[in-house]
Structure formats: C-alpha cells, structure tokens
Amino acid sequence: MQELKDRIVREGKVLPGNIIKVDGFLNHRVDPTIMVHIAEEFGRHFDMDQVSVILTAEASGIALAAICAQRFNKPMIFAKKAKSDNIEGGLYQSDIFSYTYKKKVTLLVNKEWLSSEDxxxxxxxxxxxxxxxxxxxxxxxxxxxxxxxxxxxxxxxFQGGGDRLRAAGMNLKSLAIIESAEPGNIVFREDD
Structure with missing residues (x-):
C-alpha cells in the first residue's frame, strides 16, 4: 500500500535495536483517515462477508481493529494482557514473548466472546x-x-515472523513489509 509506505518513509523513525517507530500516525497518535484506507485495503484482500469477528491484541492494535470492525460492521475483540476482576468465566489464553516489551505476556480472551461458530x-x-x-x-x-x-x-x-506464518499456511496480508531499516533508509519488500 503505497500511501502507508510513504507515511513510514516520511514520518517513521528507526531507533537502535531494530525499532521502527510509526507512533505519529499508526499506534500512539492515530490518523483515522489512513486507518480507514488500511481497513479498505484489507477489505480488498479478505472476503469480509465470511468474517464474523475481528480479533487483535491489546493495546496498539485496538485502534486499527476497531476502525476495521466499524468499516465492515463486525464486532471486535481484543486479547487482554492482564486478567482483571471484571472478567468472568473461562478464558482462552496463549503465552507469547513481546518483542516490544522484552518479556513474556499472556494473551487472554473471555470464552463468552469467541466460539467455534466464529x-x-x-x-x-x-x-x-x-x-x-x-x-x-x-x-x-x-x-x-x-x-x-x-x-x-x-x-x-527481516525478523521473519510473517514468513514463518506464511510457511505455516496462514493467509497473511501485510500492507508494508520492511526488508531493512537504517536511519534515513527504509527498504520495502516488493508487493506480491
């Protein structure tokens, strides 16, 4: 998605430790216009009539997932990273290692909101x-x-997570794949 790539080049920052900062428009300060365009691009790739729910992880994915859900009139669920007192009943959970926070995190979804019908x-x-x-x-x-x-x-x-998911047969669509990043030089993978 060229619009997204242009914003990354123009506004993104490459920090030590292979951190690519796009928080000025994507995940801290949010530009709703580009979020809608991203949602529409997902709608061109996925058959949204077949989707019953959109799922994301707390916290920075919530804005994009909510805009996608609103655009296609679907409910949105976000996996919490901490169990709170207001979660009742059973939980689906998965332990992951957060690259951003450099620690183990447990993703939690209440069984009330996700079923075999989804x-x-x-x-x-x-x-x-x-x-x-x-x-x-x-x-x-x-x-x-x-x-x-x-x-x-x-x-x-360049971190291989997407390639591993694709190799496992997942239908993964990433709109901007960064192959390498140095300050002042972000290189994107050619579109499929």
Missing amino acids: KVLIVDDFMANGEAMRGLCDIVTSAGATLVGIGCAVEKG
Whole structure:
C-alpha cells in the first residue's frame, strides 16, 4: 500500500535495536483517515462477508481493529494482557514473548466472546517476530473458530515472523513489509 509506505518513509523513525517507530500516525497518535484506507485495503484482500469477528491484541492494535470492525460492521475483540476482576468465566489464553516489551505476556480472551461458530480475521498494526499473531492464532484454534486470515499494517520482514506464518499456511496480508531499516533508509519488500 503505497500511501502507508510513504507515511513510514516520511514520518517513521528507526531507533537502535531494530525499532521502527510509526507512533505519529499508526499506534500512539492515530490518523483515522489512513486507518480507514488500511481497513479498505484489507477489505480488498479478505472476503469480509465470511468474517464474523475481528480479533487483535491489546493495546496498539485496538485502534486499527476497531476502525476495521466499524468499516465492515463486525464486532471486535481484543486479547487482554492482564486478567482483571471484571472478567468472568473461562478464558482462552496463549503465552507469547513481546518483542516490544522484552518479556513474556499472556494473551487472554473471555470464552463468552469467541466460539467455534466464529470466522475470525486477526488485525494488528505491527508485526516484528510474529509472536502476537501466533498467540492470537492459538486462541482462535483453542476456541474451535475458523481463521479467515491475518491483516497486518506494517511487518518487519527481516525478523521473519510473517514468513514463518506464511510457511505455516496462514493467509497473511501485510500492507508494508520492511526488508531493512537504517536511519534515513527504509527498504520495502516488493508487493506480491
């Protein structure tokens, strides 16, 4: 998606440790216009009539997933990273290692909101090593739901998470795959 790539080049920052910062428009300060365009691009790739729910992980994926859900009139669920007192009943859970926070995190979804009847589209803003996506896929499998696909705005292709998911047969669409990143030089993978 050229619009997204242009924004990454213009506004993104490459920080030490292979951190690519796009928080000025994607996941801290949010530009709703580009979010709608990203949602529409996912709608061109995935059959949204087959999707019954959109799933993401807390916290930075929530804005994009909510806009996608609103655009296609679907409910949205986000996997929480901490159990709160207001969660009742059983939980689907998956342990992942967060690249951003450098620690183990447990993703949690209340069994009340995801069932074997659901057809799930996972949506997230950013993928590094693919652990959050893997954890969300585990939750979909635990629920007996059907995974329609995974939509990711930005993927760090050089970390291999997306390639591992594709090799496992996942229908993954990333709109901007970064092959390499140095300050002042972000290189994208050619579109499929």
